Amino acid sequence: MRDAETMAEGRAKIHSRERNLLAASPLLQSVSPQAAAHLIDTALFTTLPARSTLYDEGERARDFYCVLYGYVRLFRTGRDGRQADLRICGPGEVFAECLIHGGERYRTSAEVAETATIASFGITDVRRLADRDATVSSAISALLSSHLLTIMDCMANDRLYTAPQRVADYLLACCPSDDGAASIRLPYQKSLIAGLLGLAPEALSRAFASLKANGVTVRGRIVQIGDVEALRKI
Protein backbone atom coordinates (compact mmCIF):
# COMPACT_ATOMS: atom_id res chain seq x y z
CA MET A 1 0.00 0.00 0.00
CA ARG A 2 1.07 3.52 -0.65
CA ASP A 3 1.86 5.81 2.26
CA ALA A 4 -0.30 8.70 1.08
CA GLU A 5 -3.43 6.58 0.93
CA THR A 6 -6.48 8.24 2.52
CA MET A 7 -8.71 6.61 5.11
CA ALA A 8 -11.49 6.09 2.56
CA GLU A 9 -9.17 4.46 0.11
CA GLY A 10 -7.89 2.33 2.92
CA ARG A 11 -11.33 1.15 3.83
CA ALA A 12 -12.00 0.39 0.21
CA LYS A 13 -8.90 -1.72 -0.09
CA ILE A 14 -9.17 -3.41 3.23
CA HIS A 15 -11.68 -6.18 3.01
CA SER A 16 -11.99 -5.74 -0.71
CA ARG A 17 -12.36 -9.49 -1.06
CA GLU A 18 -15.15 -9.49 1.50
CA ARG A 19 -16.84 -6.56 -0.17
CA ASN A 20 -16.86 -8.40 -3.46
CA LEU A 21 -18.31 -11.50 -1.92
CA LEU A 22 -20.97 -9.45 -0.22
CA ALA A 23 -21.80 -7.60 -3.42
CA ALA A 24 -22.30 -10.92 -5.17
CA SER A 25 -24.65 -12.30 -2.50
CA PRO A 26 -28.32 -12.89 -3.32
CA LEU A 27 -29.37 -10.27 -0.81
CA LEU A 28 -27.34 -7.48 -2.35
CA GLN A 29 -28.19 -8.60 -5.85
CA SER A 30 -31.87 -8.07 -5.21
CA VAL A 31 -31.81 -4.55 -3.83
CA SER A 32 -31.34 -1.24 -5.59
CA PRO A 33 -27.76 -0.18 -6.38
CA GLN A 34 -27.97 2.65 -3.87
CA ALA A 35 -29.15 0.35 -1.11
CA ALA A 36 -26.45 -2.14 -2.02
CA ALA A 37 -23.83 0.58 -1.79
CA HIS A 38 -25.15 1.68 1.57
CA LEU A 39 -25.15 -1.87 2.91
CA ILE A 40 -21.63 -2.49 1.71
CA ASP A 41 -20.47 0.72 3.30
CA THR A 42 -22.01 0.05 6.67
CA ALA A 43 -21.24 -3.66 6.85
CA LEU A 44 -18.66 -4.91 9.30
CA PHE A 45 -16.60 -7.91 8.32
CA THR A 46 -15.33 -10.59 10.65
CA THR A 47 -13.52 -13.84 10.15
CA LEU A 48 -13.91 -16.35 12.93
CA PRO A 49 -12.54 -19.81 13.60
CA ALA A 50 -14.77 -22.83 14.06
CA ARG A 51 -16.62 -23.11 17.37
CA SER A 52 -16.56 -19.41 18.13
CA THR A 53 -19.93 -18.11 19.09
CA LEU A 54 -21.49 -15.13 17.37
CA TYR A 55 -24.25 -14.57 19.84
CA ASP A 56 -26.32 -16.40 22.39
CA GLU A 57 -30.01 -16.96 22.56
CA GLY A 58 -31.68 -14.19 24.56
CA GLU A 59 -28.87 -11.74 23.99
CA ARG A 60 -29.86 -8.23 23.02
CA ALA A 61 -29.84 -8.07 19.22
CA ARG A 62 -27.95 -5.33 17.47
CA ASP A 63 -26.99 -6.86 14.13
CA PHE A 64 -28.08 -9.39 11.58
CA TYR A 65 -25.71 -11.23 9.31
CA CYS A 66 -24.75 -12.54 5.93
CA VAL A 67 -22.36 -15.45 5.59
CA LEU A 68 -19.68 -14.80 2.99
CA TYR A 69 -17.60 -17.89 3.45
CA GLY A 70 -17.85 -20.96 5.66
CA TYR A 71 -20.82 -22.09 7.72
CA VAL A 72 -22.75 -20.87 10.73
CA ARG A 73 -24.96 -23.04 12.87
CA LEU A 74 -28.13 -21.68 14.48
CA PHE A 75 -29.42 -23.64 17.41
CA ARG A 76 -31.35 -23.50 20.59
CA THR A 77 -30.36 -24.93 23.94
CA GLY A 78 -32.79 -26.83 26.11
CA ARG A 79 -33.06 -26.63 29.86
CA ASP A 80 -30.93 -29.74 30.21
CA GLY A 81 -28.19 -28.32 28.00
CA ARG A 82 -28.96 -30.37 24.90
CA GLN A 83 -28.89 -28.44 21.66
CA ALA A 84 -31.25 -28.55 18.70
CA ASP A 85 -30.03 -27.22 15.38
CA LEU A 86 -32.49 -25.10 13.50
CA ARG A 87 -30.50 -24.10 10.49
CA ILE A 88 -27.06 -24.14 8.97
CA CYS A 89 -26.18 -21.10 6.93
CA GLY A 90 -23.70 -21.29 4.09
CA PRO A 91 -22.16 -18.67 1.79
CA GLY A 92 -24.63 -16.04 0.64
CA GLU A 93 -27.18 -16.85 3.31
CA VAL A 94 -28.65 -14.29 5.67
CA PHE A 95 -29.69 -14.97 9.24
CA ALA A 96 -31.34 -13.25 12.19
CA GLU A 97 -33.16 -11.05 9.73
CA CYS A 98 -36.48 -11.63 11.54
CA LEU A 99 -35.41 -9.06 14.03
CA ILE A 100 -35.96 -6.30 11.55
CA HIS A 101 -39.61 -6.64 12.45
CA GLY A 102 -39.37 -5.82 16.05
CA GLY A 103 -38.00 -8.66 18.13
CA GLU A 104 -35.27 -7.22 20.27
CA ARG A 105 -33.47 -10.35 21.37
CA TYR A 106 -31.89 -13.19 19.45
CA ARG A 107 -34.10 -16.23 19.42
CA THR A 108 -31.34 -18.73 18.80
CA SER A 109 -27.66 -19.00 19.48
CA ALA A 110 -25.24 -18.84 16.56
CA GLU A 111 -21.82 -20.35 16.34
CA VAL A 112 -19.34 -20.84 13.57
CA ALA A 113 -19.36 -24.39 12.23
CA GLU A 114 -16.51 -24.07 9.79
CA THR A 115 -14.16 -21.11 9.70
CA ALA A 116 -16.37 -18.34 8.45
CA THR A 117 -16.21 -14.77 7.33
CA ILE A 118 -19.35 -12.88 8.00
CA ALA A 119 -20.81 -9.49 7.20
CA SER A 120 -22.93 -7.83 9.87
CA PHE A 121 -25.47 -5.03 9.49
CA GLY A 122 -27.02 -2.80 12.10
CA ILE A 123 -30.63 -3.74 12.54
CA THR A 124 -32.00 -0.30 13.26
CA ASP A 125 -30.00 1.13 10.43
CA VAL A 126 -31.36 -1.37 7.93
CA ARG A 127 -34.83 -0.88 9.34
CA ARG A 128 -34.60 2.76 8.37
CA LEU A 129 -33.16 1.84 5.00
CA ALA A 130 -36.07 -0.52 4.36
CA ASP A 131 -38.56 2.22 5.16
CA ARG A 132 -36.93 4.41 2.57
CA ASP A 133 -36.18 1.84 -0.12
CA ALA A 134 -38.85 -0.67 -1.09
CA THR A 135 -36.37 -3.01 -2.76
CA VAL A 136 -34.81 -3.63 0.63
CA SER A 137 -38.03 -4.41 2.44
CA SER A 138 -39.15 -6.65 -0.33
CA ALA A 139 -35.83 -8.50 -0.43
CA ILE A 140 -36.08 -9.12 3.29
CA SER A 141 -39.65 -10.22 2.92
CA ALA A 142 -38.58 -12.70 0.26
CA LEU A 143 -35.89 -14.04 2.59
CA LEU A 144 -38.37 -14.50 5.40
CA SER A 145 -40.73 -16.23 3.06
CA SER A 146 -38.16 -18.69 1.82
CA HIS A 147 -36.89 -19.40 5.33
CA LEU A 148 -40.43 -20.07 6.40
CA LEU A 149 -40.98 -22.54 3.58
CA THR A 150 -37.70 -24.27 4.29
CA ILE A 151 -38.39 -24.75 7.94
CA MET A 152 -41.91 -25.94 7.22
CA ASP A 153 -40.45 -28.58 4.94
CA CYS A 154 -38.00 -29.54 7.61
CA MET A 155 -40.65 -29.84 10.26
CA ALA A 156 -42.95 -31.91 8.09
CA ASN A 157 -40.07 -34.22 7.20
CA ASP A 158 -39.20 -34.62 10.86
CA ARG A 159 -42.69 -35.70 11.70
CA LEU A 160 -43.47 -37.82 8.67
CA TYR A 161 -40.33 -39.70 7.85
CA THR A 162 -37.76 -41.94 9.48
CA ALA A 163 -34.05 -41.28 9.66
CA PRO A 164 -33.09 -43.17 6.48
CA GLN A 165 -35.86 -41.46 4.54
CA ARG A 166 -34.78 -38.04 5.68
CA VAL A 167 -31.18 -38.78 4.81
CA ALA A 168 -32.23 -39.98 1.37
CA ASP A 169 -34.21 -36.77 1.03
CA TYR A 170 -31.21 -34.73 2.00
CA LEU A 171 -29.01 -36.45 -0.53
CA LEU A 172 -31.58 -35.92 -3.25
CA ALA A 173 -31.80 -32.25 -2.34
CA CYS A 174 -28.03 -31.99 -2.65
CA CYS A 175 -27.59 -33.74 -5.93
CA PRO A 176 -28.68 -31.95 -9.09
CA SER A 177 -31.80 -34.09 -9.40
CA ASP A 178 -30.70 -36.33 -12.25
CA ASP A 179 -31.84 -39.84 -12.63
CA GLY A 180 -29.29 -42.60 -12.96
CA ALA A 181 -26.14 -42.47 -10.87
CA ALA A 182 -24.66 -39.48 -9.09
CA SER A 183 -21.80 -38.49 -6.88
CA ILE A 184 -22.02 -35.86 -4.15
CA ARG A 185 -19.57 -34.16 -1.92
CA LEU A 186 -21.16 -33.39 1.43
CA PRO A 187 -20.82 -29.68 2.18
CA TYR A 188 -19.79 -30.11 5.81
CA GLN A 189 -19.15 -32.50 8.63
CA LYS A 190 -21.49 -35.39 9.17
CA SER A 191 -22.20 -34.37 12.71
CA LEU A 192 -23.58 -31.11 11.35
CA ILE A 193 -25.77 -32.87 8.86
CA ALA A 194 -27.02 -35.06 11.65
CA GLY A 195 -28.01 -32.04 13.70
CA LEU A 196 -29.69 -30.46 10.72
CA LEU A 197 -31.83 -33.54 10.23
CA GLY A 198 -32.62 -33.74 13.92
CA LEU A 199 -30.55 -36.86 14.45
CA ALA A 200 -27.76 -37.95 16.73
CA PRO A 201 -24.54 -38.50 14.76
CA GLU A 202 -24.79 -42.23 15.42
CA ALA A 203 -28.25 -42.32 13.90
CA LEU A 204 -26.92 -40.67 10.76
CA SER A 205 -24.21 -43.27 10.53
CA ARG A 206 -26.75 -46.05 10.79
CA ALA A 207 -29.00 -44.39 8.26
CA PHE A 208 -26.13 -44.27 5.78
CA ALA A 209 -25.40 -47.90 6.54
CA SER A 210 -29.01 -48.87 5.88
CA LEU A 211 -28.96 -46.96 2.58
CA LYS A 212 -26.08 -49.13 1.44
CA ALA A 213 -28.75 -51.70 0.51
CA ASN A 214 -30.16 -49.07 -1.87
CA GLY A 215 -26.94 -48.45 -3.71
CA VAL A 216 -25.53 -45.62 -1.62
CA THR A 217 -21.84 -45.71 -0.84
CA VAL A 218 -20.16 -43.33 1.57
CA ARG A 219 -16.45 -42.77 1.79
CA GLY A 220 -15.43 -39.74 3.81
CA ARG A 221 -17.35 -36.79 2.44
CA ILE A 222 -18.00 -38.40 -0.91
CA VAL A 223 -21.34 -40.10 -1.44
CA GLN A 224 -22.00 -42.27 -4.48
CA ILE A 225 -25.60 -42.88 -5.42
CA GLY A 226 -26.30 -45.87 -7.61
CA ASP A 227 -29.78 -44.94 -8.75
CA VAL A 228 -31.37 -41.62 -7.92
CA GLU A 229 -34.84 -42.83 -8.89
CA ALA A 230 -34.61 -45.78 -6.53
CA LEU A 231 -33.53 -43.49 -3.73
CA ARG A 232 -36.50 -41.26 -4.30
CA LYS A 233 -38.88 -44.10 -3.59
CA ILE A 234 -37.63 -44.89 -0.10
Next chain:
Amino acid sequence: MRDAETMAEGRAKIHSRERNLLAASPLLQSVSPQAAAHLIDTALFTTLPARSTLYDEGERARDFYCVLYGYVRLFRTGRDGRQADLRICGPGEVFAECLIHGGERYRTSAEVAETATIASFGITDVRRLADRDATVSSAISALLSSHLLTIMDCMANDRLYTAPQRVADYLLACCPSDDGAASIRLPYQKSLIAGLLGLAPEALSRAFASLKANGVTVRGRIVQIGDVEALRKI
Protein backbone atom coordinates in the same frame (compact mmCIF):
# COMPACT_ATOMS: atom_id res chain seq x y z
CA MET B 1 -83.81 -3.87 3.47
CA ARG B 2 -85.23 -1.11 1.36
CA ASP B 3 -86.25 -1.91 -2.22
CA ALA B 4 -84.39 1.01 -3.79
CA GLU B 5 -81.09 -0.12 -2.39
CA THR B 6 -78.24 0.06 -4.93
CA MET B 7 -75.88 -2.79 -5.72
CA ALA B 8 -73.10 -1.16 -3.78
CA GLU B 9 -75.22 -0.71 -0.71
CA GLY B 10 -76.35 -4.28 -1.06
CA ARG B 11 -72.80 -5.55 -1.10
CA ALA B 12 -72.10 -3.45 1.93
CA LYS B 13 -74.99 -5.00 3.84
CA ILE B 14 -74.40 -8.55 2.72
CA HIS B 15 -71.64 -10.03 4.81
CA SER B 16 -71.58 -6.96 6.98
CA ARG B 17 -70.79 -9.16 9.95
CA GLU B 18 -67.85 -10.71 8.08
CA ARG B 19 -66.66 -7.32 6.91
CA ASN B 20 -66.58 -6.07 10.45
CA LEU B 21 -64.65 -9.07 11.66
CA LEU B 22 -62.19 -8.64 8.86
CA ALA B 23 -61.80 -4.94 9.53
CA ALA B 24 -60.97 -5.75 13.14
CA SER B 25 -58.31 -8.33 12.26
CA PRO B 26 -54.67 -7.61 13.03
CA LEU B 27 -53.82 -7.63 9.34
CA LEU B 28 -56.28 -4.93 8.41
CA GLN B 29 -55.51 -2.94 11.52
CA SER B 30 -51.91 -2.58 10.47
CA VAL B 31 -52.35 -1.31 6.93
CA SER B 32 -53.36 2.10 5.67
CA PRO B 33 -57.09 2.89 5.62
CA GLN B 34 -57.12 2.90 1.82
CA ALA B 35 -55.48 -0.49 1.63
CA ALA B 36 -57.88 -1.81 4.25
CA ALA B 37 -60.81 -0.54 2.23
CA HIS B 38 -59.45 -2.17 -0.90
CA LEU B 39 -58.89 -5.48 0.85
CA ILE B 40 -62.36 -5.46 2.34
CA ASP B 41 -63.85 -4.69 -1.04
CA THR B 42 -62.03 -7.44 -2.87
CA ALA B 43 -62.29 -10.10 -0.19
CA LEU B 44 -64.53 -13.08 -0.73
CA PHE B 45 -66.23 -14.58 2.29
CA THR B 46 -66.98 -18.24 2.80
CA THR B 47 -68.39 -20.24 5.66
CA LEU B 48 -67.48 -23.90 5.67
CA PRO B 49 -68.36 -26.84 7.90
CA ALA B 50 -65.73 -28.87 9.72
CA ARG B 51 -63.67 -31.27 7.63
CA SER B 52 -64.15 -29.44 4.36
CA THR B 53 -60.91 -28.87 2.54
CA LEU B 54 -59.88 -25.44 1.38
CA TYR B 55 -57.08 -26.55 -0.86
CA ASP B 56 -54.64 -29.38 -1.31
CA GLU B 57 -50.87 -29.37 -1.20
CA GLY B 58 -49.47 -28.84 -4.68
CA GLU B 59 -52.61 -27.20 -5.98
CA ARG B 60 -52.15 -24.04 -8.01
CA ALA B 61 -52.44 -21.11 -5.61
CA ARG B 62 -54.80 -18.27 -6.39
CA ASP B 63 -55.73 -16.90 -2.98
CA PHE B 64 -54.48 -16.48 0.52
CA TYR B 65 -56.72 -16.31 3.55
CA CYS B 66 -57.70 -14.76 6.82
CA VAL B 67 -59.71 -16.72 9.37
CA LEU B 68 -62.59 -14.71 10.78
CA TYR B 69 -64.20 -17.36 12.88
CA GLY B 70 -63.43 -20.98 13.71
CA TYR B 71 -60.23 -22.86 13.00
CA VAL B 72 -58.28 -24.06 9.98
CA ARG B 73 -55.70 -26.78 10.04
CA LEU B 74 -52.63 -26.67 7.79
CA PHE B 75 -50.92 -29.98 7.23
CA ARG B 76 -48.83 -32.00 4.91
CA THR B 77 -49.42 -35.57 3.85
CA GLY B 78 -46.63 -38.13 3.69
CA ARG B 79 -46.16 -40.79 1.07
CA ASP B 80 -47.85 -43.34 3.29
CA GLY B 81 -50.88 -41.13 3.85
CA ARG B 82 -50.02 -40.02 7.37
CA GLN B 83 -50.54 -36.34 8.06
CA ALA B 84 -48.38 -33.89 9.96
CA ASP B 85 -49.96 -30.70 11.25
CA LEU B 86 -47.92 -27.59 10.74
CA ARG B 87 -50.22 -24.95 12.10
CA ILE B 88 -53.70 -24.29 13.33
CA CYS B 89 -55.10 -20.90 12.47
CA GLY B 90 -57.70 -19.23 14.63
CA PRO B 91 -59.71 -16.01 14.30
CA GLY B 92 -57.68 -13.12 12.94
CA GLU B 93 -54.89 -15.29 11.62
CA VAL B 94 -53.63 -15.20 8.07
CA PHE B 95 -52.29 -18.18 6.16
CA ALA B 96 -50.72 -19.04 2.83
CA GLU B 97 -49.36 -15.52 2.69
CA CYS B 98 -45.87 -16.80 1.74
CA LEU B 99 -47.13 -17.13 -1.77
CA ILE B 100 -47.11 -13.40 -2.20
CA HIS B 101 -43.38 -13.81 -2.76
CA GLY B 102 -43.51 -16.01 -5.75
CA GLY B 103 -44.37 -19.60 -4.93
CA GLU B 104 -47.13 -20.61 -7.26
CA ARG B 105 -48.42 -23.72 -5.54
CA TYR B 106 -49.73 -24.34 -2.06
CA ARG B 107 -47.12 -26.02 0.10
CA THR B 108 -49.57 -27.54 2.54
CA SER B 109 -53.14 -28.73 2.50
CA ALA B 110 -55.73 -26.76 4.45
CA GLU B 111 -58.95 -28.01 5.93
CA VAL B 112 -61.50 -26.60 8.29
CA ALA B 113 -61.09 -27.91 11.81
CA GLU B 114 -64.11 -26.26 13.35
CA THR B 115 -66.83 -24.56 11.35
CA ALA B 116 -65.08 -21.53 9.97
CA THR B 117 -65.78 -18.38 8.07
CA ILE B 118 -62.88 -17.23 6.02
CA ALA B 119 -61.92 -14.23 3.94
CA SER B 120 -59.89 -14.86 0.80
CA PHE B 121 -57.77 -12.43 -1.18
CA GLY B 122 -56.38 -12.72 -4.68
CA ILE B 123 -52.64 -13.17 -4.46
CA THR B 124 -51.70 -11.29 -7.59
CA ASP B 125 -54.04 -8.49 -6.65
CA VAL B 126 -52.52 -8.09 -3.21
CA ARG B 127 -49.07 -8.36 -4.72
CA ARG B 128 -49.84 -5.29 -6.77
CA LEU B 129 -51.34 -3.57 -3.77
CA ALA B 130 -48.19 -4.25 -1.75
CA ASP B 131 -46.03 -2.73 -4.47
CA ARG B 132 -48.09 0.41 -4.29
CA ASP B 133 -48.66 0.64 -0.54
CA ALA B 134 -45.74 0.10 1.81
CA THR B 135 -47.98 -0.52 4.81
CA VAL B 136 -49.26 -3.66 3.11
CA SER B 137 -45.85 -5.08 2.30
CA SER B 138 -44.61 -4.33 5.75
CA ALA B 139 -47.66 -5.91 7.37
CA ILE B 140 -47.10 -9.07 5.37
CA SER B 141 -43.45 -9.03 6.21
CA ALA B 142 -44.34 -8.81 9.88
CA LEU B 143 -46.68 -11.77 9.51
CA LEU B 144 -43.99 -13.83 7.84
CA SER B 145 -41.58 -12.90 10.53
CA SER B 146 -43.87 -13.93 13.35
CA HIS B 147 -44.81 -17.18 11.65
CA LEU B 148 -41.16 -17.95 11.20
CA LEU B 149 -40.46 -17.37 14.87
CA THR B 150 -43.43 -19.46 15.91
CA ILE B 151 -42.47 -22.42 13.79
CA MET B 152 -38.87 -22.20 14.95
CA ASP B 153 -40.09 -22.38 18.52
CA CYS B 154 -42.24 -25.32 17.63
CA MET B 155 -39.43 -27.16 15.93
CA ALA B 156 -37.00 -26.57 18.78
CA ASN B 157 -39.59 -27.78 21.29
CA ASP B 158 -40.18 -30.91 19.24
CA ARG B 159 -36.54 -31.77 19.30
CA LEU B 160 -35.67 -30.75 22.82
CA TYR B 161 -38.59 -31.77 24.99
CA THR B 162 -40.74 -34.76 25.77
CA ALA B 163 -44.48 -34.95 25.35
CA PRO B 164 -45.41 -33.93 28.91
CA GLN B 165 -43.01 -30.99 28.74
CA ARG B 166 -44.45 -29.77 25.47
CA VAL B 167 -47.97 -30.09 26.79
CA ALA B 168 -47.02 -28.14 29.88
CA ASP B 169 -45.52 -25.54 27.60
CA TYR B 170 -48.67 -25.37 25.57
CA LEU B 171 -50.81 -24.88 28.65
CA LEU B 172 -48.52 -22.14 29.91
CA ALA B 173 -48.72 -20.43 26.53
CA CYS B 174 -52.50 -20.55 26.75
CA CYS B 175 -52.94 -19.28 30.24
CA PRO B 176 -52.33 -15.58 30.93
CA SER B 177 -49.01 -16.32 32.62
CA ASP B 178 -50.02 -15.79 36.24
CA ASP B 179 -48.44 -17.59 39.03
CA GLY B 180 -50.57 -19.51 41.45
CA ALA B 181 -53.59 -21.41 40.14
CA ALA B 182 -55.31 -21.02 36.80
CA SER B 183 -58.11 -22.45 34.75
CA ILE B 184 -58.07 -22.75 30.98
CA ARG B 185 -60.57 -23.69 28.36
CA LEU B 186 -58.86 -25.50 25.50
CA PRO B 187 -59.62 -23.69 22.25
CA TYR B 188 -60.33 -26.83 20.25
CA GLN B 189 -60.46 -30.61 20.22
CA LYS B 190 -57.72 -32.53 21.91
CA SER B 191 -56.88 -34.44 18.77
CA LEU B 192 -56.07 -31.10 17.15
CA ILE B 193 -53.83 -30.08 19.99
CA ALA B 194 -52.11 -33.43 19.72
CA GLY B 195 -51.40 -32.86 16.04
CA LEU B 196 -50.15 -29.37 16.74
CA LEU B 197 -47.66 -30.72 19.24
CA GLY B 198 -46.60 -33.50 16.91
CA LEU B 199 -48.19 -36.18 19.05
CA ALA B 200 -50.65 -38.99 18.53
CA PRO B 201 -53.90 -38.32 20.42
CA GLU B 202 -53.11 -41.20 22.76
CA ALA B 203 -49.79 -39.61 23.64
CA LEU B 204 -51.54 -36.37 24.54
CA SER B 205 -53.89 -38.27 26.80
CA ARG B 206 -50.99 -39.90 28.56
CA ALA B 207 -49.17 -36.62 28.86
CA PHE B 208 -52.19 -35.08 30.56
CA ALA B 209 -52.36 -38.10 32.81
CA SER B 210 -48.74 -37.71 33.79
CA LEU B 211 -49.27 -34.02 34.52
CA LYS B 212 -51.88 -34.94 37.07
CA ALA B 213 -48.98 -35.54 39.44
CA ASN B 214 -48.09 -31.86 38.98
CA GLY B 215 -51.48 -30.53 39.87
CA VAL B 216 -53.11 -30.46 36.47
CA THR B 217 -56.70 -31.62 36.20
CA VAL B 218 -58.49 -32.13 32.92
CA ARG B 219 -62.22 -32.42 32.57
CA GLY B 220 -63.51 -32.13 29.04
CA ARG B 221 -62.10 -28.95 27.61
CA ILE B 222 -61.47 -27.38 30.98
CA VAL B 223 -57.97 -27.62 32.42
CA GLN B 224 -57.25 -26.65 36.00
CA ILE B 225 -53.67 -25.83 36.89
CA GLY B 226 -52.74 -26.02 40.53
CA ASP B 227 -49.50 -24.10 40.42
CA VAL B 228 -48.33 -22.34 37.30
CA GLU B 229 -44.81 -21.90 38.65
CA ALA B 230 -44.45 -25.62 39.32
CA LEU B 231 -45.63 -26.42 35.81
CA ARG B 232 -43.04 -24.12 34.35
CA LYS B 233 -40.24 -26.15 35.90
CA ILE B 234 -41.12 -29.45 34.26
Next chain:
DNA sequence: CGCGGAATTGATTTGCGTCAACACACGTGG
Protein backbone atom coordinates in the same frame (compact mmCIF):
# COMPACT_ATOMS: atom_id res chain seq x y z
C1' DC C 1 -82.73 -43.32 25.21
C1' DG C 2 -79.49 -44.76 22.08
C1' DC C 3 -76.12 -43.66 18.62
C1' DG C 4 -71.41 -42.10 16.94
C1' DG C 5 -67.37 -39.68 17.37
C1' DA C 6 -63.93 -38.42 20.78
C1' DA C 7 -61.09 -39.66 24.50
C1' DT C 8 -58.91 -42.92 27.52
C1' DT C 9 -56.40 -47.07 28.82
C1' DG C 10 -53.61 -51.12 28.09
C1' DA C 11 -50.32 -54.11 25.44
C1' DT C 12 -46.92 -54.24 22.10
C1' DT C 13 -43.51 -52.56 18.76
C1' DT C 14 -40.34 -49.50 16.81
C1' DG C 15 -37.28 -45.76 16.08
C1' DC C 16 -33.86 -43.45 17.94
C1' DG C 17 -31.11 -41.45 21.81
C1' DT C 18 -27.56 -42.60 24.97
C1' DC C 19 -23.39 -44.77 26.58
C1' DA C 20 -19.28 -47.11 25.65
C1' DA C 21 -15.78 -49.22 22.99
C1' DC C 22 -13.42 -49.08 18.91
C1' DA C 23 -11.48 -47.71 14.01
C1' DC C 24 -9.49 -44.28 11.34
C1' DA C 25 -7.24 -40.11 9.70
C1' DC C 26 -4.47 -36.35 10.75
C1' DG C 27 -0.83 -33.56 12.70
C1' DT C 28 2.88 -33.26 16.27
C1' DG C 29 7.03 -34.19 18.35
C1' DG C 30 10.41 -37.45 19.55
Next chain:
DNA sequence: CCACGTGTGTTGACGCAAATCAATTCCGCG
Protein backbone atom coordinates in the same frame (compact mmCIF):
# COMPACT_ATOMS: atom_id res chain seq x y z
C1' DC D 1 10.27 -42.83 10.33
C1' DC D 2 7.37 -44.25 13.86
C1' DA D 3 4.84 -43.57 18.38
C1' DC D 4 1.27 -40.80 20.08
C1' DG D 5 -2.75 -37.83 20.96
C1' DT D 6 -6.91 -35.74 19.30
C1' DG D 7 -10.98 -35.24 16.83
C1' DT D 8 -14.39 -37.56 13.89
C1' DG D 9 -16.95 -41.42 12.39
C1' DT D 10 -18.56 -46.25 13.07
C1' DT D 11 -20.53 -50.22 15.56
C1' DG D 12 -22.79 -52.62 19.31
C1' DA D 13 -25.76 -53.02 23.49
C1' DC D 14 -29.34 -51.11 25.93
C1' DG D 15 -33.31 -48.25 27.40
C1' DC D 16 -36.83 -45.03 26.79
C1' DA D 17 -40.36 -42.24 24.52
C1' DA D 18 -43.89 -42.36 21.70
C1' DA D 19 -46.41 -44.70 17.63
C1' DT D 20 -49.47 -48.28 16.75
C1' DC D 21 -53.18 -51.50 17.49
C1' DA D 22 -57.16 -52.85 19.97
C1' DA D 23 -60.62 -52.53 23.42
C1' DT D 24 -63.50 -49.78 26.24
C1' DT D 25 -65.51 -45.73 28.20
C1' DC D 26 -67.10 -41.10 27.95
C1' DC D 27 -69.83 -37.51 26.16
C1' DG D 28 -72.65 -34.71 23.05
C1' DC D 29 -76.61 -34.78 20.36
C1' DG D 30 -80.46 -36.22 17.64
